[in-house]
Amino acid sequence: MSNRSLTGGMKVFFLILVGQFVSLTGSGMTGFALGVWVYQRTGSVTRFALVSFFASLPGILISPVAGALVDRYDRRRMMILSDVGAGFCTLAMALLLWSARLEMWLIYLFVALSSAFVAFQWPAHSAAITLLVPKGQLGRASGMVQTAQAAAQIIAPLLAGVLIVRPGVLGIMLIDVATFLFALFTLLAVRVPAPPEGAWEEGAPKGSLRREALYGWTYIRARPGLSGLLRFFFLTNFLMSLALVLISPMVLSFSTPVVLGVVLTFAGVGMLAGGVLMSVWGGPRRRIHGVLGFSAFQALFMIVGGLRPSAALVAVAAFGFLFANAFVTGSSQALWQSKVAPDVQGRVFAVRRMAAWAAMPLAYLVAGPLADRVLAPLLAPGGALAGSVGRLIGVGAGRGIAFLFIVSGLLTLLLVLASYLHPRVRMVEDELPDALPEEDAKPAPT
Template identity: 55%
Template sequence: MQVFIPIWFGQLVSQIGSGLTRFALGVWVYQVTGTVTQFALISVFGMLPGILISPLAGAVVDRWDRRWAMLLGDAGGGLSALTIALLLIANRLEVWHIYLAVALRSIFSAFQWPAFSATTTLLVPKRHLSRASGMVEMAEATSRLISPILAGALVVTIQIQGVILLDCVTFLFALITRLLVRFPKPQITLENKVQKNSLLHEIIYGWTYITARPALFGLLMFYAVRNFFIGVVSVLVTPLVLAFASTTVLGSVLSIGGGGMLVGSLAISTWGGPNNRIYGVFGFTLLGGLCILLAGLMPSVPVFFAAIFIYFFGLAVINGCDRAIWQSKVAPAVQGRVFAVRRMLSWASLPLAYLIAGPLADRVFEPLLAVGGPLAASIGRIIGVGRGHGIALLFVVMGMLTMLTTIAGYLYPPLRLLEAQLPDA
């Protein structure tokens, strides 16, 4: 843990810097274009390239020294941010530059993420993996809580280019922390000997490792389906809240969500999570679906505050338990490949969710609950009619589907009995 903490702290500082840049670039694109579609494309370009390259990145990470893979991710992200800052200073920045920069950053992150996850397994004793996962969630929660508030103040004082240059400094800090720490190497196992001469074989091996274990494959599919529903919800949080409250309230709602995630990550860091971690995943996913359902069924500011705090609290516990399951059940020597495939498949549904959420809300659900709409006289009596109520109905649907997915996952024996039947690596 003494070796893990400096690496984790460097990651925390880097994530706060990345949050500053995300906020600043989002403000810039929205101010320049005035369109939500081009704003949403930042998320698509920031995720899709990394998802596509993940299998290759995972195989490369298992071949390389994992510290150098993490250094590559930090250096690439820092150079992308520096390029954007220089273009801003020269007054030559265009929207397509941002799309290209976030796409490159996504690719570099695809190397860094599996290397960091696999390294954690080598550094942290098995009994502390849930706590380490909680600390990783704490870093993300801190970024969600601090970055928007800090970036909003810094954009006014040092302008957008100053904010992005500050992000470059945080990447440099993360680089230094990694250079100061010696990383252990994984022990040579049978899994580590799979035809090192064939990169293609190693890429495929990550997939075959998972599919040979029905419990892990079931967990992967559970996350892929759940992430689709969550992706739709995450895109529509802003328009739902703004339909019933001001932008100030929206900022408060998002900050409360970050606070909930921070409290949840602190809880799992100290508590360590339930002994049967898959029950932690099921229980808090079910609770999260209920929060989404209630936010749509009773759209109001107090409900938004309560729902988003509880949801993000549970999300920290879910992610901590899930990460600890994979780190304990997958052999350290092949975690780069396996975690990369896991990331690609579980996140593959998110860009699709981002792309269809807007049209689904604007063209289907909002007209259904417009004044005089097809469902105004039935469901409209419960939820209400008018602007935002169609999105609220979509939240109800996504919440119910999330809960049904959780029940289906629990009824699948290999997944429910994962901890008992699948031995630790």
């Protein structure tokens, strides 16, 4: 392959990445503003967490069908469908807010619909990267994606924290719609090549959408190392989401929305730093070490974040957590991209996302009631744990959530150890052959 071919594929990758970065920034601004709007008007941690629940569950449930359609049709068109649908949902909420008719059940409805459209985005984008980026550069490409996501996470709360005063939540939503349009234009300007000959999975079903959707499960179950890794992510995602969905109420319990924006921005700086380093370095040579080792660092930072009601301490913990997350996600993504045949990546990645992320809405559903009805009373002044745990982490508003951070971090450390001791997970890279042919570059799209 020529250097020109390499350059052509990378140019398309970068252009798509820029569009997604702008769109992620807009979505992050809406998410921040909507979360503050809901919490300040209801004062309910449960209702706040339910927004995250409805924003994740539909997309997870529809993932296998979305993955099958991604493998059937042009992946660029699937990303276009995702952006158009999600942008429409945000516009609908903006119009309802403008007419003073936005209610909680309507928020739940439209974030759920948006989640269903976004379900097409991730498998389509991930599979497209495999076709545009050389195999040896997949780790760096994952790092670049992490960098873009981190930059969006830094910019979004900063802008939203300022703009929530004027032009307010409505103005932020309209800006979000504009970012969807920008991402749409970048996708319309490029083409993504089809999977090359010789990179097809033998035995993959064709014709029946139901059979194609179920094939992702069959593929992963036949590979114990991948299925073990998927179980690891299911359990750690549950534990981490159980605590992290409540970081905003925890910070707001002792500080202001402006400080919360600074904390979340600092978290984004950590993810940006991790993403940049991952882009330059490419991650550990043994990617499973990157997944498990940096997951352990994430667990430690979760524990630190719950120790005291201090915005500075939470900001440091959030920085470290997302710094490590860039390596966990980048290493995992590169591992899966190199071990799964390109023509079935849409289906396999969709099922992978569904299984790993299914824990998140469950955690969101449990987190609010657990914090409101169980942990808050235990760590209230005079509560059952006030004289023991409360002496270490404090008592009062938000301390029950902090205790949840600490317990979740400790359990995550145990899961990392158990997964490393599992030989199929530890040796997954040795036991599975590479699915991509050895080559210097990908063909440029025509």
